[in-house]
Amino acid sequence: EKGDSWDDVTNLWVKKKDGSIIKNAISNPFDINDTPIIDTTLFEDQRFYRPMAGKWYKMMPVETIRGCPYKCTFCNSPDQITLYNEATSSNFFRKKKIDLVYKELKHFKENLGIEYNYFWADTFLAWNKKEFEEFCEMYSEINLPFWMQTRPETLTDDRIKKLAKVGLRRISFGIEHGNAEFRKKMLSREWKNEAIIKALKIPRRYGVQFSVNNITGFPTETRKMAMDTVELNRHIDSDNQNLYSFAPFHGTPLRKVCEDLGLVKPEDITLALTDKPMLKMEQYPVEQIEGLKKCFVLYVKMDKKHWKNIERAESNTPEGEKIFEELRQECLEKYISRSSDRYEDQSNVADLEYGIEMSDVSSASNC
Numbered sequence: 001e002k003g004d005s006w007d008d009v010t011n012l013w014v015k016k017k018d019g020s021i022i023k024n025a026i027s028n029p030f031d032i033n034d035t036p037i038i039d040t041t042l043f044e045d046q047r048f049y050r051p052m053a054g055k056w057y058k059m060m061p062v063e064t065i066r067g068c069p070y071k072c073t074f075c076n077s078p079d080q081i082t083l084y085n086e087a088t089s090s091n092f093f094r095k096k097k098i099d100l101v102y103k104e105l106k107h108f109k110e111n112l113g114i115e116y117n118y119f120w121a122d123t124f125l126a127w128n129k130k131e132f133e134e135f136c137e138m139y140s141e142i143n144l145p146f147w148m149q150t151r152p153e154t155l156t157d158d159r160i161k162k163l164a165k166v167g168l169r170r171i172s173f174g175i176e177h178g179n180a181e182f183r184k185k186m187l188s189r190e191w192k193n194e195a196i197i198k199a200l201k202i203p204r205r206y207g208v209q210f211s212v213n214n215i216t217g218f219p220t221e222t223r224k225m226a227m228d229t230v231e232l233n234r235h236i237d238s239d240n241q242n243l244y245s246f247a248p249f250h251g252t253p254l255r256k257v258c259e260d261l262g263l264v265k266p267e268d269i270t271l272a273l274t275d276k277p278m279l280k281m282e283q284y285p286v287e288q289i290e291g292l293k294k295c296f297v298l299y300v301k302m303d304k305k306h307w308k309n310i311e312r313a314e315s316n317t318p319e320g321e322k323i324f325e326e327l328r329q330e331c332l333e334k335y336i337s338r339s340s341d342r343y344e345d346q347s348n349v350a351d352l353e354y355g356i357e358m359s360d361v362s363s364a365s366n367c
Helices: 077-087 098-112 129-142 157-166 180-187 193-199 223-234 253-260 286-301 304-313 318-342
Strands: 013-015 021-023 049-052 055-062 116-119 146-150 168-176 209-216 240-245
Touching (some): 129 157
Parallel strands (some): 055 116, 146 168
């Protein structure tokens, strides 16, 4: 507006007319406890309504933690921490004070009529015992249903019992892959399958619904390994299971692996999670990845006697589509509707073709 130069503004890389690029330093991350309460007057009222488990709620996204302490190789959060540790004097991973979270939640409830809170922290339960107890005590006064995403490792019976008592209604978990050895070596996720299965029995004890996010199409992965993800999900009594294509985001360790293997070029722009897979791999072609994504819920929910037919349904041929629709209807009627009977309504059945629950879509990049 003033016509001043922005050549020296931190966080900006500026391309000059002669083609040269000025690379300015990164700003120190600001204190998230200085963040003002969002000015909701900037948005139309309908922007606050979103679906959750088959119903519409006036919902507000709420920040408690920025960044993530874990080191998943496919995720952008670890690189943010590394980048800020090397280039600034502060840490990108920050937690907001509970009294400020309370102030925001109280404002959203009393002044905006919010019905449901959506905590979008990468790992909501990345708290110590004192911080967790402070949250539960605070939220008991807010007393609205809420959604969170976290990792199976962060669960305990006591934590879920207390959260369910103050309003926890639904959780999204990132499992990512069912082959424990591959998951540890390629994704830096070290928990064993047995521990994951045991932990994910806890939400059911307290009537908390949950979904499980998975990824396929990783570099060096095979179709056989991907079926281990199906097998793991068959041992978990989740309300939804999602399967996304791996996306080689810039700055992640797996992006470098893909470039070293010649699967992507350094200048290639990463596609959206819902696009077709970027990686063209001989041992695990795009058609197989897309077919497994399409039929993932069928494999997880239906008896194995159907698997040969399900494999035929993966094809996009007229015959494959016909078989898919027949199996889809049978799955909805015999398996998913039956598992939904424990709830008052059965509206939590997601779009079976993709297994995608709307509440999970925005968090998928940080599964």
